[in-house]
Amino acid sequence: MKKYKGYLLDLDGTMYAGTRVIEGAKEFIDYLYQNELPYLFVTNNASKTPDEVAAKLTGMGFPCTAQNVVTSAMATAMYIADEKPGARVHCVGGKGIRQALTDEGLEIVDDIEADYVVIGLDVDITYDKLANAALAIRNGATFISTNPDRTLPSERGLLPGNGALTSVLTVATDVDPIFIGKPEVHIMNKAVEMIGLPKEDLVMIGDLYMTDILSGINSGIDTLHVQTGVSTYDAVMAEEVPPSYSVKNLNDVIKIYQEGTE
Structure with missing residues (x-):
């Protein structure tokens, strides 16, 4: 798996499910934070401000500020x-x-x-x-x-x-x-602008094919499907355009990066 310079991440089904932190999610964000790799949480939720989204995430143990959040409202x-x-x-x-x-x-x-x-x-x-x-x-x-x-x-x-x-x-x-929101390109354009990196250096990570993965595909950004939410591995791999990668959870990505394997 390619190591990227920047990471765009879904929330519900990828970082948490309701009030439960999903296995591997916090560990992965900690890994990005400790390695000074930029990341943005990209959410279709337009009812919350970036400060409110960040407050929920920090309350769940994720390192996050409003500058790490892009919402469909902003886009x-x-x-x-x-x-x-x-x-x-x-x-x-x-x-x-x-x-x-x-x-x-x-x-x-x-x-x-x-x-x-x-x-x-x-x-x-x-x-x-x-x-x-x-x-x-x-x-x-x-x-x-x-x-x-x-x-x-x-x-x-x-x-x-x-x-x-x-x-x-x-x-x-x-x-x-x-x-405007996922899977459309408008919200992804805002995310790319905010993170300040070329698309080829980014990956979009999410659980749902029809929003998260398609948003990356539609925008020309590599995609990583996590098998922690709605879309199953078999379902996403059967799509005409499958994700670039699929993992059980984000702990798998840390392991791949640390071992230096593809």
Whole structure:
């Protein structure tokens, strides 16, 4: 297995499962930290700020600051700011997406006279929020969704994710959104910009083929599948484009690197 100069990592199913740290995850991040190898946690969760994501990770024992985190909210805000600086954005979502939009100098508006409608996971969703967003889209606003995740893992099981909320607006307006998070290239472009290394020096690590692994494939970045979450080894290797590597857990990577084996 190639030794990379930088590492992009999924969270749920790769670093942790709910409140449980996944075997090998903390050891691997400790290895990167001790060897001064840069890493970023790349998450589709747009409801949390980078500080909040970092606080959860440090609370679980991972060395992490906000500078180690890129969210779909950050990538969404950057995408809009690049297209139309200072744009008026009608936002459905939590603190994470709202802070990201504001940090990029975008104006959050409540009326339907908006340049963009952005939807991120909103655990306080209401009919009125969806109705006003639909009206703004029908009024001509560009429709953007932070990520297509249909479900959200929780201690109670799989809950409706942002993709499920997004589908309500799609059905109500007959408009398909621009998705920003994994497996799209937009969030990966933000991650590459933040880590400051060429794509050939990076690897994307994750458990889920349809988001994590495809995000690397779509972006021209090598991929490492960990068999600790949703997608099984047999399933990912049967895909038309399989991951570059697959391991039982991240302890295997440490062992390979320390032994100097391929």
